[in-house]
Amino acid sequence: MEIYLPIAGLPINFFVLMCLGLVVGFLSGMFGVGGGFLMTPMLILMGIPPAVAVASEANHILAASVSGFLAHMRRANVDFLMGFILLLGGVFGSIIGVFLLKYLLSIGQEKLFISLSYILILVFVGLWMLIESVSSIKKKHKGKRSKLHEHIWLHGLPFKIKFRKSHLYISILPPIFIGLLVGILSSIMGVGGGFILVPAMIYILGMPTQVVIGTSLLQIVFVTTVSTIMHSYINQTVDVVLSSLLLIGAVIGAQIGTRAMALLRGEQIRFLLAIIIIIVASVLIGNILVTPEELFIIETYKDAQ
Amino acid sequence: MKNYLYFLFIIFLINGANARDPILSKVLNEDINITASFDGAKITVYGAIDPKLHNDTVIIITVLGPSAKLKISKKKKYFGVWLVSANNSKLLNAPGYYAMATNDNNLTLANSEFLKENEIGWDNVKINTAKGMSLEEDKEGYKNILKTFYKKRNLLVIEKSDIEIFEDTLFRVDFELPGTTPIGEYKVNTFLVNKTGYLLSSWQNNVKVTKGGMGAYLYDYSKNHSFLYGLLAALGAILLGLTASEIFRRV
Numbered sequence: 001m002e003i004y005l006p007i008a009g010l011p012i013n014f015f016v017l018m019c020l021g022l023v024v025g026f027l028s029g030m031f032g033v034g035g036g037f038l039m040t041p042m043l044i045l046m047g048i049p050p051a052v053a054v055a056s057e058a059n060h061i062l063a064a065s066v067s068g069f070l071a072h073m074r075r076a077n078v079d080f081l082m083g084f085i086l087l088l089g090g091v092f093g094s095i096i097g098v099f100l101l102k103y104l105l106s107i108g109q110e111k112l113f114i115s116l117s118y119i120l121i122l123v124f125v126g127l128w129m130l131i132e133s134v135s136s137i138k139k140k141h142k143g144k145r146s147k148l149h150e151h152i153w154l155h156g157l158p159f160k161i162k163f164r165k166s167h168l169y170i171s172i173l174p175p176i177f178i179g180l181l182v183g184i185l186s187s188i189m190g191v192g193g194g195f196i197l198v199p200a201m202i203y204i205l206g207m208p209t210q211v212v213i214g215t216s217l218l219q220i221v222f223v224t225t226v227s228t229i230m231h232s233y234i235n236q237t238v239d240v241v242l243s244s245l246l247l248i249g250a251v252i253g254a255q256i257g258t259r260a261m262a263l264l265r266g267e268q269i270r271f272l273l274a275i276i277i278i279i280v281a282s283v284l285i286g287n288i289l290v291t292p293e294e295l296f297i298i299e300t301y302k303d304a305q
Numbered sequence: 306m307k308n309y310l311y312f313l314f315i316i317f318l319i320n321g322a323n324a325r326d327p328i329l330s331k332v333l334n335e336d337i338n339i340t341a342s343f344d345g346a347k348i349t350v351y352g353a354i355d356p357k358l359h360n361d362t363v364i365i366i367t368v369l370g371p372s373a374k375l376k377i378s379k380k381k382k383y384f385g386v387w388l389v390s391a392n393n394s395k396l397l398n399a400p401g402y403y404a405m406a407t408n409d410n411n412l413t414l415a416n417s418e419f420l421k422e423n424e425i426g427w428d429n430v431k432i433n434t435a436k437g438m439s440l441e442e443d444k445e446g447y448k449n450i451l452k453t454f455y456k457k458r459n460l461l462v463i464e465k466s467d468i469e470i471f472e473d474t475l476f477r478v479d480f481e482l483p484g485t486t487p488i489g490e491y492k493v494n495t496f497l498v499n500k501t502g503y504l505l506s507s508w509q510n511n512v513k514v515t516k517g518g519m520g521a522y523l524y525d526y527s528k529n530h531s532f533l534y535g536l537l538a539a540l541g542a543i544l545l546g547l548t549a550s551e552i553f554r555r556v
Contacts, residue, residue: 234531
C-alpha cells in the first residue's frame with residue numbers, strides 16, 4: 001500500500017515506513033535514546049529529501065519524547081532550573097540551525113552537509129561508546145569503581161548558580177553552550193540530541209544520573225517544539241503524514257525494546273548500540289565516497305522575485 | 306462491460322462525424338486526482354479511424370506533461386567526496402512527462418519536418434534553455450540527461466507499436482503515470498498520418514492532473530499558513546505522542 005507524503009512529494013510504502021518506525025522504536029526503547037540519529041539517515045537512504053527528513057524527524061521526536069518527559073516529571077526526576085538554562089541556549093541554537101538549513105537549501109548543499117554532520121557525530125559517539133563500554137566491562141572484572149563526579153575547570157567559570165536538584169554550584173555558561181550546540185544539531189540533523197546531552201550532563205556538568213534523563217527530555221521536548229515550528233515557518237519541510245506514521249511504528253517498537261532491555265546488562269547494551277552507530281556511519285561514509293548512481297540532479301526551480 | 310460501452314459510444318461518434326474526420330480520439334479520464342494513497346494512474350486514449358484508411362495510415366499519440374522550469378546540476382568529486390557542483394543549467398519549459406505511442410513497428414517517416422513541428426519523439430520535444438548555460442556537456446546534452454532521469458522515474462515512455470486496433474477501426478492505448486508525475490495540464494495529441502508522413506487529421510485532448518484530498522490540503526496549508534501549520538504540527542505531535550503511549554502502555 002502506497003501512501004503519498006504531501007510535503008516530501010513522493011509516494012512511499014506504508015509497511016516499509018511502519019517497519020522502519022518499529023525497528024528504530026525498538027532500538028530506542030532498548031537503548032533509551034530518541035532514535036533520531038538512526039531514523040534520519042534511514043529516511044534519507046530511502047529517498048526522502050534530507051531537509052524534509054530532518055524536519056519531520058524533529059516533529060516525530062517531539063511526539064515520541066513528550067510522554068517520557070511527563071513520566072519523569074511525575075517522579076520528580078527533572079531539574080527545572082538546569083533545564084531552563086539549557087533551553088536558553090537550546091532554543092537559540094535551534095533557530096540558528098533552521099536558518100543554516102535555509103541557507104544550505106538555497107545553495108543546494110544540504111544533503112552533503114547533513115551527511116557529513118552525521119558521519120562526524122556518529123563516528124565520534126560510536127567510537128567513544130565502544131571504548132567506554134569495553135573498558136567498563138573490563139573494569140567490572142577487576143572490581144574497581146570510578147568517582148561519581150569530578151570538578152573540572154569548566155565549573156569555575158563566572159555566573160555561578162546553585163542547582164538544588166542536581167546538588168551543583170556551577171557556572172551557567174557550560175550548560176548554555178551545551179544547550180546551544182544540541183539545539184543547532186537538533187535543527188540541522190533531526191535528532192533530539194539525547195545521545196550528546198546525556199553524556200555531556202553526566203561527564204561535563206557532573207549531574208547525578210537520576211535527574212539526567214528527565215532533564216534532557218525537558219530540553220528535547222522544548223527544542224523539538226521550536227524546531228518543528230521554525231522548520232514549518234521558514235523552510236516548509238515538516239511532513240506531518242510522515243512523522244505520524246513513523247510514530248505509530250515507533251511507539252509499538254519502543255514497548256518491545258523496553259522489555260528486551262531487561263535481558264541485557266548496561267555495558268552490553270552500550271556496546272551493541274556503539275556497533276549499530278558505527279554501521280550506520282559506515283553506510284553514510286560509503287554513500288559520499290562511492291560514485292553516485294545518478295551524476296545529475298534535476299529539480300524544479302522558481303525565479304527569484 | 307465498461308469497454309463495450311465505450312466502443313458503442315465510439316461507433317455512435319463515428320456515425321455522427323465520419324463525414325468530417327477520418328479519426329476520432331477521446332480520453333477516458335480527463336481529471337486525475339493525486340490523493341494520499343496515490344501510486345500512479347493511467348491516461349487511457351481511445352478512438353476510431355475510418356476503416357478504409359487502416360492499411361495505409363499510422364496513428365501516433367503523444368502525451369506531454371505540464372511544462373516546468375528545471376535546474377540541472379552535476380555531482381563532482383572534490384577531494385574524494387562527491388559534491389554538487391555550484392554551476393547549473395536551467396531549462397525554461399521542459400515537459401514534466403512525455404509519452405508516445407504508435408501502431409507502426411518501424412516508424413520511419415520521411416517527413417521529419419512534421420515530427421519536429423508536432424514534438425513527436427523525445428528528440429523533437431522543444432525545450433528552451435535559459436541564457437548562460439553552464440553545463441559542461443555539449444549544448445544538446447541536457448536532453449539525454451533528462452531522458453535518463455525521466456526514464457528511471459517512468460516519466461518518459463516511448464514504446465512503439467503499442468496501440469491496439471480492433472476491427473480495423475477502434476483503437477485504444479494506456480499511458481501509465483508514475484506516482485511522482487507532476488501536477489498540471491497534460492496535452493494528449495493524436496495524429497493520423499499516411500505512410501509518407503503527411504498529416505491527415507489530428508486531435509488534441511487535455512487531461513488535468515490535480516492534487517486532491519487530505520494531502521493537497523496539508524500541502525497548501527503548509528505553504529500558505531506556514532507558522533500555523535508548524536504550531537499545529539507541534540501541538541498534534543504532543544497530543545499524538547501522549548495518546549499513543551497511553552494506548553500502548555495498557556496493551
